[in-house]
Amino acid sequence: MELAHLKGLTGAEFTFEVEKRHIRQFAEAIGDPNPLYVDEAYATTTIYGGIIAPLTFPIAIGQDSGENLDLGLDHKRMLHGEQEFIYHRPIRPGDKLHCQMKVSDVYERQGKKGPMEFLVLDTEIKDPSGELVVISRTNIIYRPLAGVAANN
Amino acid sequence: MVSYVDLHEGQQLESLTKPAVTKVQLVKYAGASGDFNPLHTDDAFAQKVGMPGVIAHGMLVMGFLSEYVMKLAGTTAVPTNFKMRFGAITVPGDQITCKALVNRMYVEDGKQFVVLDLTAEKEASHVVGSGQVVLKF
Numbered sequence: 001m002e003l004a005h006l007k008g009l010t011g012a013e014f015t016f017e018v019e020k021r022h023i024r025q026f027a028e029a030i031g032d033p034n035p036l037y038v039d040e041a042y043a044t045t046t047i048y049g050g051i052i053a054p055l056t057f058p059i060a061i062g063q064d065s066g067e068n069l070d071l072g073l074d075h076k077r078m079l080h081g082e083q084e085f086i087y088h089r090p091i092r093p094g095d096k097l098h099c100q101m102k103v104s105d106v107y108e109r110q111g112k113k114g115p116m117e118f119l120v121l122d123t124e125i126k127d128p129s130g131e132l133v134v135i136s137r138t139n140i141i142y143r144p145l146a147g148v149a150a151n152n
Numbered sequence: 153m154v155s156y157v158d159l160h161e162g163q164q165l166e167s168l169t170k171p172a173v174t175k176v177q178l179v180k181y182a183g184a185s186g187d188f189n190p191l192h193t194d195d196a197f198a199q200k201v202g203m204p205g206v207i208a209h210g211m212l213v214m215g216f217l218s219e220y221v222m223k224l225a226g227t228t229a230v231p232t233n234f235k236m237r238f239g240a241i242t243v244p245g246d247q248i249t250c251k252a253l254v255n256r257m258y259v260e261d262g263k264q265f266v267v268l269d270l271t272a273e274k275e276a277s278h279v280v281g282s283g284q285v286v287l288k289f
Binding site for chain 2: 022025026028029030031032034036046047048054055056059060063076080081082083084085086087090137
C-alpha cells in the first residue's frame with residue numbers, strides 16, 4: 001500500500017480564532033438565512049444561548065492550517081470522498097480553537113479498475129482547556145496513477 | 153421544525169429546494185471556506201482538467217444539507233454527528249433539493265435520538281450526495 005507509511009502522522013497544533021463576520025459570510029455563501037448565525041438577540045433566546053457557526057464551518061478551519069501537515073501526495077490524485085463532523089459543542093464567535101490534524105487511518109478497497117487507497121484525515125478541534133469541540137473527519141480517495149493519466 | 157413525538161421510522165420529511173447554484177456563489181464560498189482550488193472558480197482551469205467548466209465545492213452541497221438539517225432541528229434538537237458521501241458533480245445552474253428520511257429513533261442515557269438519512273438531488277432525482285445526521289432531542 002502506497003499510503004501505509006502515513007498512518008499516525010500528526011501536524012503541529014495551530015490556533016484558529018472565530019470571528020462573527022466569518023460566520024456570517026460562511027452562512028451567506030451557502031445562502032442559509034437561519035438567524036442563529038447572525039442575530040444575537042434571537043440566538044440568545046434559544047437553547048444555544050447565542051450565535052453559533054453553521055454545521056460545516058469547521059471545514060474553513062482545516063483550510064486555514066496551511067501546509068501544516070505535509071503528506072507529500074499528488075493533489076491531482078486526491079478526491080474528497082466523504083466528510084464527517086462529530087460535534088461535542090457548537091462553535092461560537094470569539095472561540096480560540098486549538099486544532100491539530102492527524103492521519104487517523106489508511107486502507108485499501110477493491111475498485112472497478114483495481115485497488116483504491118483511502119486516507120482518513122482528522123482535525124481535532126479543542127477549546128483552550130483541552131475540551132473537544134468538534135472532530136472534522138475527511139475521507140480522501142487516492143486514485144491510482146493510471147486513472148489520473150487517462151483523465152488528463 | 154420537527155418534534156420527536158411527531159416522527160416515526162420510515163417517514164419522509166418535507167424537502168428543501170435551494171435556488172440554482174451560481175458562479176458568484178462559488179466565489180463567495182471559496183472566500184468563506186478558504187478553499188481556493190481554481191476548479192471551482194476558473195472555467196479555463198476546470199476545462200483543462202476535463203470538466204465542462206467550474207464545478208461546485210462538495211462542501212457547498214453539504215452546506216445546503218446543513219441548512220436543511222438545522223431547519224428541521226430548529227431549536228429543539230441538536231446535531232451530534234453529520235456526514236456526507238460525495239457522488240456526482242454539481243455545476244452552476246443546478247438546483248439542489250435536500251430530502252430526509254427517518255431511519256431510526258432510539259433512547260440512550262435518557263435522551264431521545266433520531267437518525268435521518270439525507271440526500272441532495274439535482275432535478276429528476278439525480279442524487280449528487282447522500283449523508284446522515286444524528287439529532288439529539
